Amino acid sequence: QMQMQESGPGLVKPSETLSLTCSVSGGSISSHYWSWIRQSPGRGLEWIASVSYSGTTNYNPSLKSRVTILLDTSKNQFSLKLRSMTAADTAVYCCARVQESAVEGNNFYYFDHWGQGTLVTVSS
Amino acid sequence: DIQMTQSPSSLSASVGDRVTITCRASQSIGNFLNWYQQKPGKAPNLLIYAASSLQSGVPSRINGSGSGTDFTLTISSLQAEDFATYYCQQSYSTLFTFGGGTKVEIK
Numbered sequence: 001q002m003q004m005q006e007s008g009p010g011l012v013k014p015s016e017t018l019s020l021t022c023s024v025s026g027g028s029i030s031s032h033y034w035s036w037i038r039q040s041p042g043r044g045l046e047w048i049a050s051v052s053y054s055g056t057t058n059y060n061p062s063l064k065s066r067v068t069i070l071l072d073t074s075k076n077q078f079s080l081k082l083r084s085m086t087a088a089d090t091a092v093y094c095c096a097r098v099q100e101s102a103v104e105g106n107n108f109y110y111f112d113h114w115g116q117g118t119l120v121t122v123s124s
Numbered sequence: 125d126i127q128m129t130q131s132p133s134s135l136s137a138s139v140g141d142r143v144t145i146t147c148r149a150s151q152s153i154g155n156f157l158n159w160y161q162q163k164p165g166k167a168p169n170l171l172i173y174a175a176s177s178l179q180s181g182v183p184s185r186i187n188g189s190g191s192g193t194d195f196t197l198t199i200s201s202l203q204a205e206d207f208a209t210y211y212c213q214q215s216y217s218t219l220f221t222f223g224g225g226t227k228v229e230i231k
Contacts, residue, residue, distance in 0.1 A: 035220075044222060044223075044224050044225065045168070045211060045213070045222035045225075046222070047219070047220040047221065047222070058218050060219060061219065094167050096167075099173075101173060101174065101177070103174045103177060106154070106155075106156075106174075108155075108156060108158075108173055108174040108177075108215060109156075109215040109220075110158040110170055110173040110213070110215060111158075111160075111168070111170060111213075112170050112179070114167035114168060114169075115167060116166070116167055117167050
């Protein structure tokens with residue numbers, strides 16, 4: 001059974017960079033797309049970015065200028081960096097796997113495995 | 125961005141009730157629509173993908189339907205473990221977006 005676990009600081013100061021890592025066990029990251037999603041009372045669920053097993057990245061345009069997502073196949077991990085943090089970035093950050101399924105000739109994408117999430121608070 | 129709007133935002137129901145949640149997309153998304161259930165302190169759990177395909181392990185009392193802009197999640201007979209918040213999510217665009225959620229509470 002695949003498990004995903006986020007790690008990183010719970011508290012970040014304004015203007016600093018958030019660095020989070022998602023460790024994947026019970027499966028290899030050398031397939032599928034992998035994503036970061038955050039959740040806050042004000043913004044709800046917000047997809048941040050995805051990275052493929054080959055390193056292809058896809059970013060939410062609203063965050064693209066501040067975000068980097070990277071894959072580390074040697075450690076079976078992927079990471080998120082979010083620069084210039086503000087109070088508006090306070091949220092629970094989750095990592096998730098993107099599954100692809102073919103249904104009636106179309107390819108469908110959905111998040112089928114998630115980490116438990118880690119609360120990140122931005123405060124001085 | 126494709127906006128996803130869910131209604132109602134919350135509802136109260138009893139065990140055994142039939143519950144329907146709707147999700148509307150701001151543009152046609154075919155059947156590129158997924159549903160998730162989230163319980164307090166937990167990550168969302170996939171229920172339905174491609175609008176109507178049941179994820180493995182999800183009970184058959186949960187059903188998804190719809191296409192284009194209007195979608196429905198139905199729980200045919202609400203059980204105690206179904207009290208949670210439900211979210212829709214579109215994957216028509218690579219800019220994945222979620223609905224605001226529907227909280228199902230005990231009446």
